[in-house]
Amino acid sequence: MGKATIADVAKYCQVSTATVSMVLTNKGRISDVTRAKVLKAVDDLGYIYNQAAANLRHKRSNLVGLLIPDITNPFYAELIAGLSHWLEENDSLLFLANAEENVARQDKFIESLISQNAGGLVLCPAKDTDVNFLNTVRGRGFPIVLAVRPVGEDQFDYVGTNNFMGLQAATEHLIKLGHRNIAFIGGLEGSQTRSHRLGGYMSKLLEHGISPQEKYIVSCGASRPEGAAATKKMLEQNPEITAVIGYQDIVAFGVMRAIKDMGLTVGKDIAVVGFDDVPEAIDTSPALTTISVSAQQIGRAAGEILLTRMKGSDKPIKSLIFPPKLVVRKSCGSC
Amino acid sequence: MGKATIADVAKYCQVSTATVSMVLTNKGRISDVTRAKVLKAVDDLGYIYNQAAANLRHKRSNLVGLLIPDITNPFYAELIAGLSHWLEENDSLLFLANAEENVARQDKFIESLISQNAGGLVLCPAKDTDVNFLNTVRGRGFPIVLAVRPVGEDQFDYVGTNNFMGLQAATEHLIKLGHRNIAFIGGLEGSQTRSHRLGGYMSKLLEHGISPQEKYIVSCGASRPEGAAATKKMLEQNPEITAVIGYQDIVAFGVMRAIKDMGLTVGKDIAVVGFDDVPEAIDTSPALTTISVSAQQIGRAAGEILLTRMKGSDKPIKSLIFPPKLVVRKSCGSC
DNA sequence: CTGAAAGCGCTTACAG
DNA sequence: CTGAAAGCGCTTACAG
Numbered sequence: 001m002g003k004a005t006i007a008d009v010a011k012y013c014q015v016s017t018a019t020v021s022m023v024l025t026n027k028g029r030i031s032d033v034t035r036a037k038v039l040k041a042v043d044d045l046g047y048i049y050n051q052a053a054a055n056l057r058h059k060r061s062n063l064v065g066l067l068i069p070d071i072t073n074p075f076y077a078e079l080i081a082g083l084s085h086w087l088e089e090n091d092s093l094l095f096l097a098n099a100e101e102n103v104a105r106q107d108k109f110i111e112s113l114i115s116q117n118a119g120g121l122v123l124c125p126a127k128d129t130d131v132n133f134l135n136t137v138r139g140r141g142f143p144i145v146l147a148v149r150p151v152g153e154d155q156f157d158y159v160g161t162n163n164f165m166g167l168q169a170a171t172e173h174l175i176k177l178g179h180r181n182i183a184f185i186g187g188l189e190g191s192q193t194r195s196h197r198l199g200g201y202m203s204k205l206l207e208h209g210i211s212p213q214e215k216y217i218v219s220c221g222a223s224r225p226e227g228a229a230a231t232k233k234m235l236e237q238n239p240e241i242t243a244v245i246g247y248q249d250i251v252a253f254g255v256m257r258a259i260k261d262m263g264l265t266v267g268k269d270i271a272v273v274g275f276d277d278v279p280e281a282i283d284t285s286p287a288l289t290t291i292s293v294s295a296q297q298i299g300r301a302a303g304e305i306l307l308t309r310m311k312g313s314d315k316p317i318k319s320l321i322f323p324p325k326l327v328v329r330k331s332c333g334s335c
Numbered sequence: 336m337g338k339a340t341i342a343d344v345a346k347y348c349q350v351s352t353a354t355v356s357m358v359l360t361n362k363g364r365i366s367d368v369t370r371a372k373v374l375k376a377v378d379d380l381g382y383i384y385n386q387a388a389a390n391l392r393h394k395r396s397n398l399v400g401l402l403i404p405d406i407t408n409p410f411y412a413e414l415i416a417g418l419s420h421w422l423e424e425n426d427s428l429l430f431l432a433n434a435e436e437n438v439a440r441q442d443k444f445i446e447s448l449i450s451q452n453a454g455g456l457v458l459c460p461a462k463d464t465d466v467n468f469l470n471t472v473r474g475r476g477f478p479i480v481l482a483v484r485p486v487g488e489d490q491f492d493y494v495g496t497n498n499f500m501g502l503q504a505a506t507e508h509l510i511k512l513g514h515r516n517i518a519f520i521g522g523l524e525g526s527q528t529r530s531h532r533l534g535g536y537m538s539k540l541l542e543h544g545i546s547p548q549e550k551y552i553v554s555c556g557a558s559r560p561e562g563a564a565a566t567k568k569m570l571e572q573n574p575e576i577t578a579v580i581g582y583q584d585i586v587a588f589g590v591m592r593a594i595k596d597m598g599l600t601v602g603k604d605i606a607v608v609g610f611d612d613v614p615e616a617i618d619t620s621p622a623l624t625t626i627s628v629s630a631q632q633i634g635r636a637a638g639e640i641l642l643t644r645m646k647g648s649d650k651p652i653k654s655l656i657f658p659p660k661l662v663v664r665k666s667c668g669s670c
Numbered sequence: 671c672t673g674a675a676a677g678c679g680c681t682t683a684c685a686g
Numbered sequence: 687c688t689g690a691a692a693g694c695g696c697t698t699a700c701a702g
Contacts, residue, residue, distance in 0.1 A: 003475060003476075005678090005679055005680085006679065006680060006681095007679075007680095015688075015689085016688065016689045016690075017679090017680080017681090017689090018681080018682080018688070018689060018690080018691095019687090019688060019689075021680065021681060021682090022681090022688090024680095025681085027681090027682095028682095028687080028688085029687055029688090030687070030688085031687060031688090034687080034688080046475075048446070048449055048450055048475075049450050049679095049680090050391075050450060050452065050678095050679050050680065051447070051450040051451050051452075051680095052387055052390065052391055052450070052451050052452040052679085052680090053391055053678075053679035053680040053681095053694090054679080054680050054681070055387065055680090055694095056385075056387060056388055056391055056678095056679085056680075056694050056695065056696090057679080057680050057681050057682085057693075057694045058680085058681070058694080059694070063451070071412050071415055071416050071419070072409070072412050072413060072416055072614065074407070074409060074412070077406050077407050077409070077412045078407060080406055080431070080433070081406050081407055081433055084406070084431065084432060084433045085433070088432065088440065088443075088444075091447075093430050093432075093447055093448075093451060094430060094431050094432065095428050095429060095430060095431075096415070096419065096429050096430075096431040097419060097423065097428075097429065098415070098416055098419050098420070105423065108423075109423075111383070112386070112426075112428055113428075114383055115383055115384050115385060115386040115387070116386050116387050116398070116428060117385065117386075117387040140338060140381075140383075141338075224614070224617075224618065253615070253618050256618070257618060279407065279559070280588070280615050280618075282559075283559065283588050283591070283592060283615075283619060284618060284619065284620065285619065285620030340694090340695055340696085341695065341696060341697095342695075342696095350672075350673085351672065351673045351674075352673090352695090352696080352697090353672070353673060353674080353675095353697080353698080354671090354672060354673075356696065356697060356698090357672090357697090359696095360697085362697090362698095363671080363672085363698095364671055364672090365671070365672085366671060366672090369671080369672080384695095384696090385694095385695050385696065386696095387695085387696090388678090388694075388695035388696040388697095389695080389696050389697070390678095390696090391678050391679065391680090391694095391695085391696075392677075392678045392695080392696050392697050392698085393678080393696085393697070394678070
């Protein structure tokens with residue numbers, strides 16, 4: 001039968017397409033009787049509004065993109081949940097892509113979004129993202145809100161957490177427990193987020209008269225196996241270490257695994273702290289002490305800002321920083 | 336400056352829009368010199384192809400929807416990864432929605448997809464999904480591929496695992512280990528998947544001369560806390576139980592937590608088996624014995640089938656069932 | 671090999 | 687309060 005269009009509806013009830021359109025979008029002044037007639041026709045014909053055609057005409061859209069570096073990291077799953085919930089409340093649809101830390105894929109996704117007439121993007125940028133590219137994209141009237149990972153100094157709206165403070169809290173916790181030789185494992189070289197976390201870690205060490213050791217700091221990808229491998233090497237080379245901070249929970253899980261594999265006990269021989277407070281952090285054994293960040297909250301807030309930009313807001317660029325919180329569990333021993 | 340259109344490009348290099356279109360889509364016969372001229376203009380003008388307009392004209396699209404019941408369940412995160420990877424390879428874009436087990440949200444999402452000219456949907460149906468609604472949607476030429484959860488007897492293409500066999504394997508494993516009083520915790524009443532799993536569980540018990548006890552079977556939502564609460568109650572009321580099968584890993588994690596909270600030892604006092612083999616199953620303590628299902632594989636396969644349907648394939652409906660696999664770890668003791 | 675023109679399904683001034 | 691008509695950015699027979 002082919003889908004009914006606005007023209008079919010118009011013909012069916014003997015009005016113009018303009019009238020049908022106005023009824024459908026609740027614009028203009030339409031008499032109740034005409035409105036009823038149109039609505040009935042819509043029903044009879046099983047007409048479905050073609051939002052894509054309307055968007056083309058309008059030159060606006062209710063489509064939003066979200067790009068994340070790794071969907072299997074539960075932190076991002078939470079972020080997606082927060083954003084998608086917000087978008088649903090606002091009748092927007094979500095395009096999702098998983099860049100897997102690959103800038104080429106990221107760029108391709110952004111091009112597709114524009115080509116598809118999406119209205120904007122929440123971007124958790126992949127490593128080595130090119131700010132210039134983002135700038136030209138935005139220059140074409142395509143708003144971008146950064147989340148989780150900042151890029152370019154305050155050139156874009158940004159929602160994230162205070163990484164510096166988070167690591168200060170984690171480090172302080174360990175120092176108070178008597179640790180001096182504290183390793184920092186994870187994060188990708190060159191990441192701003194990592195710099196902030198490292199800054200928090202090192203500044204807190206110094207504050208307590210402990211000089212940061214370069215050999216205690218190592219980067220690795222965001223996965224359990226990489227966390228485990230890095231830990232094994234670190235502990236073998238530096239047996240004096242008594243505590244390790246995992247860059248993310250997901251890495252901290254790998255850290256714990258490595259410690260166990262080496263025949264040591266987490267929370268007794270080696271204390272472990274993570275970052276993110278992912279749901280399963282409470283279920284590891286021992287349960288992971290970590291820095292809690294509400295990924296859902298970040299997702300939702302990024303969505304809020306993006307929608308106002310899509311509606312044309314030209315308020316100054318803003319950064320929204322949610323404070324992180326230390327959650328003490330068992331992985332540093334009982335305190 | 337406003338975005339350049341095909342008309343701008345055409346004017347810029349003194350050809351018709353038809354020619355530009357043909358160059359862009361690689362159709363028709365275009366001389367090399369004209370092609371080069373057009374391509375240069377595209378470049379000079381920073382022209383971006385408007386896929387949405389093309390889709391409108393074409394009446395087809397490269398947009399695909401995915402609806403899942405709970406994105407924070409890592410099983411679905413894996414499925415998304417598998418599907419999105421496939422779609423990316425095929426230049427399609429993914430609309431994602433999180434129904435949270437709510438049929439109204441699900442229906443709303445489906446309407447939006449159609450309205451947005453999406454080409455089809457991979458659906459992991461929410462509880463109480465109405466098959467009739469799905470049928471009318473498909474009747475309008477909107478292909479749907481079901482994943483993970485079947486609905487309606489073979490009326491739709493379906494990709495999933497063999498739940499019956501999976502639970503047979505899990506149950507057999509426990510029986511061989513000497514367990515007789517085996518609880519089954521989780522799943523939502525009325526779910527077909529649950530029936531299949533229950534069938535596998537009960538049939539295997541009977542096969543070994545053990546009569547299934549209704550009191551050993553209880554449903555609960557897909558979360559750790561619900562799994563824990565159900566387990567606590569179950570074990571208090573039936574202290575003779577020595578093993579429990581969690582409907583999903585996520586529930587099994589709750590089961591383990593409850594067992595520990597009661598002062599018992601997982602794998603010694605009570606054996607635990609899960610279902611899914613989610614990445615963190617290897618990190619719990621003890622590591623979880625579970626039924627492995629490749630969610631990534633399911634996601635990708637569903638995508639493959641959907642794209643062929645979107646291209647017009649009218650092959651008979653098919654069900655693709657991946658065999659599940661028992662993965663023995665430590666949560667049932669050392670065997 | 672290339673162009674003129676109609677049309678995808680909607681919206682929006684502009685008349686009346 | 688309602689209609690005629692142009693146009694959003696593309697594609698596709700049809701001519702030539």
